Amino acid sequence: MHNSGDHPLTMGQLSMWRALSVRPPEQLWESNLDLTWSTPAGTTEEQVRQALTALAVRHESLRTVYRAADDPGGVRQVVLPDPIVRFTEASVRDPFDLADAPAWRAWVRTPDDGGTPQVRVLIHHIAADGAAVRILESDFHALLRGDRPADAPTPREVAERQRSDVFRAKLVAAGDYRRRIVAAVPKVPVSRGPMVRACAHTGIPYGAVRDTARQLGVTLPTLLLTVYVQALVTTTGRPDQLLWQLSSNRMDPTVRRLVSSMTQLVPMLVECDPDGPLRPLARDVNVAAARALQHGVYDPFAVEATDFDHGTFFTFIPAPADAAADPAPSDPEPRRIEFLAPRAHSGASFYVLAEVYPYVQLTMRVMRSGYGRPEVERFLSTMTDLLLRAVKDAA
Template sequence: MSGDVTFPATVGQLSVWRDIEKMPPERRWEANLVFVWDLPAGDWAEEQVWDALGALGMRHGSLRTTFDVDAAGFPRQRIAVDTAAEVRDRVRQGTAAVAEREAMESAQLQRAIDATCELPWRAWILTGDGAPVQVLLVINHMAADGVAVLVMREDFEQLLRGAELPPARGPLEMAIDQQGEEGSGRLRTAERYWRRTLAAAPRLATGARQGSPLGATLHTGIPMPHAHEGAAKHDVTLASLVLTAYYRALREVTAENAQLLFPMSSNRFDEQHAGVVTSLNQWTPLVLDLDPAEPFDAIVPKVHWKTFQALKNGVCSPDAILAIRAEQERQDPPVDPGYYYNPILAPPGFPSEDTMVRPSLEWYEPARSTGPGFYVIARGLTSLDLVVRVNRSGWDRDTLDRALTSIQSTLAEALSAHPL
């Protein structure tokens, strides 16, 4: 399927593309994601690692895809290479000592990937005592989201151990489905949901939208098995439990009961999509306006099911959504810009820490300047962290500190952990 054949982008790819278009050229590296994978136990030669990465590219078509832009400004997918050896050679960036990891992560993240002419990912082997111990991966968001990278990691480990994995379903097949009658119907339903939800959302208070950039990471100290077990006791997902704590903190700090949130939909709710490596992430609006007198145990299931209903509308046309949002922002007063939430949480059973430690709060200066004005990433592989980036009026270090303290306090109560 390489050569001159192109296919439409999926709505997920188009959503990322529209975000990239808004970035100044010097900031387009912000479309990159960076990950480090520990190699599984074993005595691995460098060529084994490179060959497994090449095979990974052959399994997932998005890792071999570049994009042409048509006359109307729409990206079209093109399978750029046909062999594992060519994938391997094009993504192979070299070898470095594991001690250089931190500096390399920062430097390589900020090298933009031009998805119109480059394969959308790059890889390095990191060595310890002369042997490969880790893989450093930089990937453009057009090719994968956080959940897709977890899929890639699992497949890579199997390939490294010698498994033979057939080509997986990819974004080419998804794009064709989305052009059909059923796919078009889902897109129209999502548009109606967006219009209805934003019309009922809180309005923006007087004052500027932007504030001074802030960044913080809340290390909750809660190991992932403990977090999943605690969420199961509430009969909800961990993502819903953390979102409930987030909502309570916003309500407490802003003194406003109704909040417009934008949870990220992974759009991986069935077997057909669960293992697809591409960017499926899209924001979904959700208005929460729950009784402040109700205890946490009572509102958790309500947040969970309201979120579940919202995420049914996670596949949507980004161009249609931009038009709907622009319409609401022209209102007087305009719709509130909202608070964003992206759970990237390893599922139960993923290898993890099992020891509870005391929480800590780490402040940092955000490197990224584009994207949502208030963004919380719930990140959990071995333990649960919340990475927060804020650039919104009314929020300074003190108010953000109070919000994160509230979140930790809620999680500590719900999961029998330590308060901050």
């Protein structure tokens, strides 16, 4: 099969490539995303296959393989002109060979009772990040209806733009910022321990935290970050905190519909008096977060590799795009903490993922000595208490 030439990677793709290069072989599967998409009643398997094939025609990342280079930062992406959709079932633990075929596969699962087919999709994070998988699902349903979505931007166009003379100053500034913030917080010796995972089902409705953020004059991610900082200072006794947030790098309208890996980790430094008023702290966190996100695109091979034991890590999952049209619950629910099975040992040793819709859920993963179930439960309870207090004070 002929290809359309090779191209450099975006900085987001490069970040994922660098992370993979130091990961043990048995952990390579941990970058696989396991998705389930619904289909309307009456949909046939052939219609699903046609829509998935059209999806691969539309988005180049679903037709891309990756070629290593002697210089690790010189890896290339090769875009295949024709779609290769593998419809055979696979396990999420099966690693993709990124040089062999596009890093995704999909198959149709029809219930035994003959109900509506569901689509299972396995896709590697280098081909699609969290925002991109939502775009893929939306486009899949549009294609299934027979609609024709607008043309999509391509990773290779973004990669070329990120290597332009105009963009170079931005990369340099982002690298300088990252080095300065990381150096400002001394490393605390950390030894890794067994993984503990838990999810705090806070019972706090989406609308309540959205309105609280508006009342404080900050974004919803900032509110969650502020409460995260408060919980860290309360439980560790350290007033200064190095936080790493996952940046979607989609503030530029030209890349908001891009299907690729755009995300990169960016650091921020926050000092906090846990007994102080929330509003000024939230404003400080908002400024620090905005400054960090302005430096979200950087060359991962021009800076030191991320030390996943230095600081703590945070990811915010926004409400779906159609949340405003979907009546969200307004009444609180009972809170509870659910301990989860260990998964994905690579990456950060202290990590919280915050989801907000329809209720706030806080999923915590820790692999540090001194953090067992009691400590994890205390942290999640502290963070939930602080968020509840913020919501009540704003009401």
